[in-house]
Amino acid sequence: MNYLLLSVDTLRYDAISKYLTPNIYGLLEGSVQFTNCYSQAPCTIPSFASALTGLYPHEHGLNQKENTALPEEISYLPEVMKERGYKTVCLQGNSQLDNSFKFNRGFDIYMCQELCRKSENGGLAFPSAESISVHTRSLLDQLNSDFFIWANFIDPHCPYDSPPYYEMLDLDLLPYTNDLHEASQYRPEFFNLKQNKKIKLSELERKYLYSRYMAGVRRVDQAIGEIMHHLENSDLLDETVVIFFADHGEEFWDHGDDRNSEDPYYRGVDHGHTLYNEQIHVPLAYKLPQNKGEKVDSLVELRSLYRVLTETNCNSDEIIKVSKSKEAFAEHLLYGDERKSYINKDLIKTIYNTEDGKIEAYDLKKDPKEINKLESIEESLKEKIKEFTKAGSFNNETEEAEISDEVEERLRALGYLD
Incomplete structure (x- = not known):
């Protein structure tokens, strides 16, 4: 059996719909999908670490705020799969999961820096969904069997700079400001609201910003469709378990509304600052060979993914039994109080x-x-x-990640460093 993990950084559960994301929606409908899955953290590093180790953030010690690395003594899913004889490859779209943070452990090939490039105007350009899709399909052809591939998409993440082709609004009809218009074409860093906390947006501009976010989601949706069609056309679909999930969501003024607040808890946009559902309610689904799909409303923690892939044969009954939980916990320490x-x-x-x-x-x-x-x-x-x-709590003595200047630049572009 082969395993293909398709994850999307910053994907709200409610951003998925039949008409706006038809490929993701179709994938979920044909899978064992959990409608009440909760991430263990509202930010990337601790969330993915929990999903791939089965531990809570305070147990594995990665809290993102201190740039900590994955401890060597902790069991890590890619290493387990490699020990079982799988060819392990990661196509990593998010620089936060660079080798510096030890997420490359257990992978025969871990592509992260190689996928990043400079944009035409000299700024940073992160791997696009198209790039991840092309590389994933190529790997499927090359490896063909006994593979464990993790492809992580970052397009929905700020600075929300996906091409206008994927947007839902007619930009020519929007009376947004000249600054916003300029930013949409030349300065995508404008949309990194972590670095532009004093920017005040009108209601229309807020809708425009959300449309930029959804542009990234729709861009990933197209890539997911390409990959799934490739699996089907190459006769790999009946031999591959496809796992689809997100690390966390994104707030767009669901709770906070004070951009100038000293407490990030009230700023209203971004992630990593609250534990409300827009940030921790995430999709989780297992597309199984020759299975028509099943919707499960039981409570599930995202960290169950580790146990499913290490303790079961990935049939629907086992997946549901191992995944179902009587409780779900989450925690964070990125902005504000713990x-x-x-x-x-x-x-x-x-x-x-x-x-x-x-x-x-x-x-x-x-x-x-x-x-x-x-x-x-x-x-x-x-x-x-x-x-x-x-x-x-986050008082564990966890190894500090050694971050290169290049990685530091990418983290700053994503808004995690001032």
Whole structure:
């Protein structure tokens, strides 16, 4: 059996639909898909580390804020697959997962820096969905059998610079500002709102910005379609398990609305600053050979991916059994105070600020957008989130990543360094 992991950086669960992302939608419909999957962190490094180790962020120690590297003693999915005789290759679109952070462990080939290039105007250009798609299809032809391929797309990530062809709005009819117009063509770094916190956008400009985000999503959707068609045409689909997932989502003023707030929690756009659903509710699906697909509404943690691929033969019953959970936890320490979240089997969600001790709760069945806080919180829920907090924090002595000047430049372009 072959394994193909297709992941999308910064993909909101609700960005997927039948008409805007037909290829991803079709892939999910033909898969064992989990509709209530939650990432263990709202930012890339700790989230992917959890998915590929099966551990919570405070257990593997990668918190992104300190540029920590994956500890050698922790079991890592690509290494497990290599030990089992698979040819392991990664096409990495996100510079955060450069060799510096040790995500290359276990891979025979790990392409990251090789995929990055300079843009025509001298700025940074990250690997496009088209590039990842071309390389993935080429690898499928070359390897043909016994492969473990991870292709990670970054197009939805800021600075939201996908070509206008993929946009949903008629740009010629939009009365956006000259600065915005100039930025859309020549200065994509304008859209890196982490570095431009004082920019105030009108409601129309906010919609335009979201359309730029969706342009990246639609760009990935086309690439996913190309890869799936290639699998089918090369007779590999019946011999390959395709796993589709995202590391985290992206906020577009779902909760925060104060761009100038000193507390990143209230700035309203970006990721890594809250544990609300727009940032941690993610897609997770397993496309199995000769399986018509099944939708599972049970609660699932993204970190279950590690156990599924290391402990099961990837049939639907085993996948569902191993994946289903009575609870889901998430945590982060990228911007602002450290927070923890806990969701129980009834989809009651609590968010705990470990600095000031405040707890908020939501009923996700009735209020999936987390607009109305519950007036009262059961003591058992409070105890559970505090128990998780006591289990560990980001105080582990984790190896610091050695970052090159080139990687530092890419991280700055993505907004993770000032």
